[in-house]
Amino acid sequence: MRPLTIPLLAGVLLALSASVPATSLQLPGSATLPAAELDLLSVLPAPAGAAADQLFNSGFETVAQVWHTSHYDDLPEQFAGTSFDYNGVHYRDLNMVSGFWLGDQTPFNPGPIAEGGLGNQFIIEDAGLLFDDFPEFGSAPNVLNPGDLYFFNPGPNLSLGALASLWMDLHQPAYGVNVEVVYYENGPWHGVEVTLQGYFEGEPVAATSFQLLSDDLDGRDNIGFRTLSLPGDTAIDQLHLHSRRISDGTYTAPRIMLDNLALGRWLEVDTTLSTYDDLPEQFAGTSFQHNGVSYRDLNQVSGYWPGDGFDPFGPGAVEDGGLGNQFVIEDAGLLFEDFPEFGSAPNVLNPGDLYFFNPGPNFSLGALASLWMDLDAPALGAAVDLVYYENGPWGGIEVSLQAYRNGQPVAATSFEITSDDPDGRDSIGYRTVNLEAGVPFDSLHLASRRLSDGAYTAPRIMLDNLRLQQLGSP
Ligand SMILES: [Ca+2]
Ligand SMILES: [Ca+2]
Ligand SMILES: [Ca+2]
Ligand SMILES: [Ca+2]
Numbered sequence: 001m002r003p004l005t006i007p008l009l010a011g012v013l014l015a016l017s018a019s020v021p022a023t024s025l026q027l028p029g030s031a032t033l034p035a036a037e038l039d040l041l042s043v044l045p046a047p048a049g050a051a052a053d054q055l056f057n058s059g060f061e062t063v064a065q066v067w068h069t070s071h072y073d074d075l076p077e078q079f080a081g082t083s084f085d086y087n088g089v090h091y092r093d094l095n096m097v098s099g100f101w102l103g104d105q106t107p108f109n110p111g112p113i114a115e116g117g118l119g120n121q122f123i124i125e126d127a128g129l130l131f132d133d134f135p136e137f138g139s140a141p142n143v144l145n146p147g148d149l150y151f152f153n154p155g156p157n158l159s160l161g162a163l164a165s166l167w168m169d170l171h172q173p174a175y176g177v178n179v180e181v182v183y184y185e186n187g188p189w190h191g192v193e194v195t196l197q198g199y200f201e202g203e204p205v206a207a208t209s210f211q212l213l214s215d216d217l218d219g220r221d222n223i224g225f226r227t228l229s230l231p232g233d234t235a236i237d238q239l240h241l242h243s244r245r246i247s248d249g250t251y252t253a254p255r256i257m258l259d260n261l262a263l264g265r266w267l268e269v270d271t272t273l274s275t276y277d278d279l280p281e282q283f284a285g286t287s288f289q290h291n292g293v294s295y296r297d298l299n300q301v302s303g304y305w306p307g308d309g310f311d312p313f314g315p316g317a318v319e320d321g322g323l324g325n326q327f328v329i330e331d332a333g334l335l336f337e338d339f340p341e342f343g344s345a346p347n348v349l350n351p352g353d354l355y356f357f358n359p360g361p362n363f364s365l366g367a368l369a370s371l372w373m374d375l376d377a378p379a380l381g382a383a384v385d386l387v388y389y390e391n392g393p394w395g396g397i398e399v400s401l402q403a404y405r406n407g408q409p410v411a412a413t414s415f416e417i418t419s420d421d422p423d424g425r426d427s428i429g430y431r432t433v434n435l436e437a438g439v440p441f442d443s444l445h446l447a448s449r450r451l452s453d454g455a456y457t458a459p460r461i462m463l464d465n466l467r468l469q470q471l472g473s474p
Contacts, residue, residue, distance in 0.1 A: 065175070065176055065232055065264045065265070065266055066264065066266075066267050066471070067176075067178075067262045067263070067265075068087075068088065068262065068263045068264075068265065069260055069262040069263075070087040070088075070089060070261040070262075071138075071139040071142070071259070072124055072139075072142040072143060072144055072259065073139055073141060073142045075124045075142060076124070077123075077124055077125060077126040077142065077154065077155075078123070078124050079121055079122070079123055079152070080121070080122040080123065080124050081121065081122060082094065082120050082122070083122075084122055088172060088263070089168050089169070089170055089171070089261065089263075090169040090171070091122055091144075091166070091167070091168055092167050092168075092169065093120075093165065093166070093167045094119075094120045094121070094122060094146050094165070094167075095111070095117055095118040095119060095120050095146065095162070095163070095164050095165055095253075096110040096111060096120060096165065097110055097164050097165045097242075097251045098110055098251065099164050099244075099245075099250050099252050099253065100245065100250055100251075100252055101252065101253055102188055102190070102191070102192065102253065102254070103188045108164075108253065112148060113148050113150055118148070118161075118162040118163075118164055118253050119146070119147055119148020119150060119151065119161065119162065120148065121147065121148045122144060122145075122146065123144075123146075123147050123148075123151065123152055124142055124144065124145075125142060125143050125144070125145035125147070125152075125158055126141045126142055126154070126155060126156055126158070127140075127141065127142065127143045127145070127156070127158040127257065128140060128141040128155070128156025129157055129158060130158055130182065133223075134182070134223065134225060136225075137180060137182055137225040137259065138180045138225075138259030138260050139259060139260055142259075143182070143257040143258060143259040144257065144261075145159075145161045145257045146161040146162070146163040146166055146256065146257070147159065147160075147161025158257075159255075160183065160184060160223075160255035160256060160257050161255065161256070161257060162253040162254070162255055162256075163241065163243055163253070163255070163256040164242065164243050164251040164252060164253050165240070165241075165242045165243075165251060166240070166241045166242070167238065167239070167240055168238070168239040168240075168241070168261070169237070170236065170237050170238065170239070170263060172237075172263075172265075173200065173235035173236060173237045174235070174236045174237075174263035174264055174265065175232040175233070175234070175235060175236070175264050175265055175266050176229075176230065176231060176232030176262075176263070176264025176265075177196070177198060177228075177229065177230040177236060177261075177262070177263055177264065178227055178228070178229050178230075178260070178261075178264075179196065179227070179228050179239075179241075179258055179259075179260065179261045179262070180225060180226070180227050180228075180258070180260045181194070181225065181226060181227075181228060181241075181257070181258055181259075182223060182256070182257050182259070183212070183223070183224055183255060183256040183257075184222070184223060184224075184254065184255045185212050185214070185221065185222060185223075185224040186216065186219060186220065186221050186222050187214060187216070187217070187218075187219055187220055187221030187222075188214065188217060188221065189212045189214055189221055189254055189255075190212065190213055190214035190217055191212070191213070191245055191246045191247060192211065192212040192245065192246065192252055192254050193209050193210070193211050193212075193243070193244055193245075193246050194209060194211075194212065194228075194241070194243045194254065194256065195207055195208070195209035195240075195241070195243075195244070196208050196209070196228040196230060196239060196240075196241050197239070197240040197241075197242070198230045198234075198236035198238070198239055199236065199237065199238040199239070199240065200234065200236055200237050200238070201237065202238075205234050205235070205236060206230045206231060206234060206236060207230070208228050208229060210226060211246060212254055228241075232266065241258070243256070267471045269469045269470065269471060270469075270470055271467055271468065271469055271470075272291060272467070272468045272470055273291075273466070273467050274290060274291040274293060274465070274466040274467075275343075275344040275347070275464065275465055276290070276329055276344075276347040276348060276349050276464065277344055277345070277346060277347045279329045279347060280329070281328075281329055281330060281331040281359065281360075282328070282329050283326055283327070283328055283329075283357065284326070284328065284329050285326065285327065286298065286325045286326060286327070287327075288327055292375065292376040292377060292468075292470075293373050293374070293375060293376070293466065293468070294373065294374040294375075294376075295327055295349075295371065295372070295373055296372050296373075297325075297370065297371070297372045298324075298326070298327060298351050298368075298371050298372075299315065299316070299323040299324060299325050299351065299367070299368070299369050299370055299371070299458075300315040300316060300325060300370065301315055301369050301370045301456045302314050302315060302456065303369050303449075303450075303455050303456025303458065304450065304455055304456070304457055304458075305457065305458050306393050306394055306395075306396075306397060306450075306457050306458060306459060307393035308393070313369075313458060318353045318355050323353070323366075323367040323368075323369055323458050324351070324352055324353025324355060324356065324366065324367060325353065326352065326353045327349060327350075327351065328349075328350040328353075328356065328357055328366065329347055329349065329350075330347060330348050330349070330350035330352070330357075330358070331346050331347055331359075331360060331361055331363070332345075332346065332347065332348045332350070332361065332363040332462065333345060333346040333360070333361025334362055334363065335348070335363060335387065335428075338428075339387065339428070339430060341430075342385060342387055342430040342464065343385045343387070343430075343464030344464055344465055346361065347464075348363075348387070348462040348463060348464040349462065349463040349464065349466075350363065350364075350365070350366045350462045350463075351366040351368040351371055351461065351462070351463070352364065352365075353366065363462070364460075365389060365461060366460065366461070366462060367458040367459070367460055367461075368446065368448055368458065368460070368461040369447065369448050369456040370446070370447045370448075370456060371445070371446045371447075372443060372444070372445055372446075373443065373444040373445075373446070373466075374442065374443050375441070375442050375443065375444070375468060377470045377471060378405075378440035378441065378442050378470065378471050379403075379441060379442075379468040379469055379471075380436075380437055380439070380440055380441075380469045380470075380471070381434075381435060381436045381437060381468070381469035382401065382403065382434075382435045382441075382444055382466070382468050383432055383433065383434040383435070383466075383467040384401065384432070384433050384446075384463050384464075384465065384466045385431070385432050385433075385463070385464045385465045386399070386430060386431060386432075386433055386462070387428060387429070387430040387461070387462050387464070388417060388428070388429055388460060388462075389417075389426045389427070389428060389429075389459065389460045390417050390418060390419065390427060390428075390429040391418075391419045391420055391421065391425065391426045391427050392419060392421070392422070392423075392424055392425055392426030392427075393422060393426065394417050394419055394426055394459055394460075395417065395418050395419025395422060396416075396417075396418075396419075396450060396451045396452060397417040397448055397449070397450065397451065397457055398414050398415070398416055398417075398449050398450075398451050399414060399416075399417060399433070399446070399447070399448050399459065399461070400412055400414035400445075400446070400447050400448075400449070401413055401433050401435050401444060401445070401446050402444070402445045402447070403435055403437045403441035403443070403444055404441055404442065404443040404444070404445065405439065405440060405441045405442055405443075406442070407443075410437055410439050410441050411435060411436075411437035411439070411441065412435070413433060413434065413435045415431065415433065416451065417429075417459055440471065446463075448461070
């Protein structure tokens with residue numbers, strides 16, 4: 001059987017557009033992919049150093065690479081035996097090979113030290129002191145030490161184990177592998193090639209290696225570390241990490257420990273589209289759920305109205321001195337007669353209040369200072385069509401769409417509402433706000449602020465066609 005490969009990107013694009021509900025609307029240009037984003041494999045970041053703690057590293061709208069990382073830090077320091085299962089990986093056959101030590105080139109046998117081997121016990125090693133000196137490496141405090149009784153140092157002390165050969169069977173195929181290794185280099189550690197070989201169904205499909213070359217065989221050795229990476233374009237179900245002499249390919253025994261074994265998978269990214277046209281015109285309350293999005297906390301902020309007066313407003317309902325905190329599914333049919341390119345007729349999401357509710361195709365644009373949307377499934381990108389007043393008093397306003405993950409901001413985009421004459425007539429403008437976060441997010445915040453001082457303000461804005469690029473099921 002051939003190794004699985006990821007779908008051709010063109011095929012994924014077709015699937016993407018097919019997942020948009022079949023309506024008569026034409027999505028604006030932002031719903032199609034700029035050519036520059038098609039080169040997905042080359043833009044994907046790989047976990048390295050502390051960044052391997054990230055669960056996700058993602059591309060843009062088509063497919064996303066999701067990383068599953070073994071940190072070893074959730075285990076107690078222990079002997080793990082000559083084979084063990086952990087986090088979807090079966091570790092086995094440590095140093096079950098013959099070879100030659102470096103330096104005096106004495107031979108070693110397969111298996112335990114007592115039988116002339118390098119040691120065949122895996123150790124979950126607290127290597128806390130290592131991380132004091134090399135905080136960029138791995139994840140404190142534990143590493144996987146291919147040592148033996150001889151190398152076991154309880155507590156944060158450590159000795160790097162000897163590694164000639166180590167096999168890892170993956171319970172599920174990986175697409176992309178990263179593992180961090182720490183090792184001795186220079187001094188006597190010369191003429192060694194360390195290789196991470198990936199297999200699928202017994203056939204070698206990918207490999208990466210590095211060489212240990214000493215600048216002075218009689219000099220001091222030192223600790224080095226690096227990340228070994230296998231690409232994500234082919235399936236891998238078995239890994240072999242091994243060390244051989246460059247001169248003749250026989251196994252040899254540098255000192256190496258492992259951390260942060262990260263296994264990649266590809267998830268398709270589906271676009272979900274909320275047109276609001278499937279709902280009746282209605283008050284939707286101060287929070288509501290629709291199409292995998294929870295809308296909440298509309299205008300629950302204080303700020304200043306736009307224009308000369310700069311009257312302050314408070315959070316909440318109009319009768320409480322606020323901008324209004326009711327979401328309205330608004331039939332804005334008349335809007336689409338004048339602006340057929342905008343959104344999708346007949347409904348929009350109007351962040352208004354009772355005051356703004358116009359039954360039937362008539363409408364008034366609601367005031368929007370702040371609006372939160374929580375997503376049922378993580379998204380990598382979001383786009384929304386906004387229609388708003390500009391010119392006249394509506395100048396000097398920044399409207400931002402900010403993405404959050406676990407409460408932390410991860411990406412944002414914004415535009416400015418401008419006016420050519422503060423005393424002149426206002427007019428209706430519209431645009432698509434497009435946010436490509438590149439990392440998953442679970443909340444969106446749409447906010448309007450004065451450019452002059454960052455205070456919340458209240459332009460008139462309605463929303464339509466919220467598009468989310470969301471991770472599909474694994
Ligand atoms: Ca230790
Ligand atoms: Ca660790
Ligand atoms: Ca209406
Ligand atoms: Ca609509």
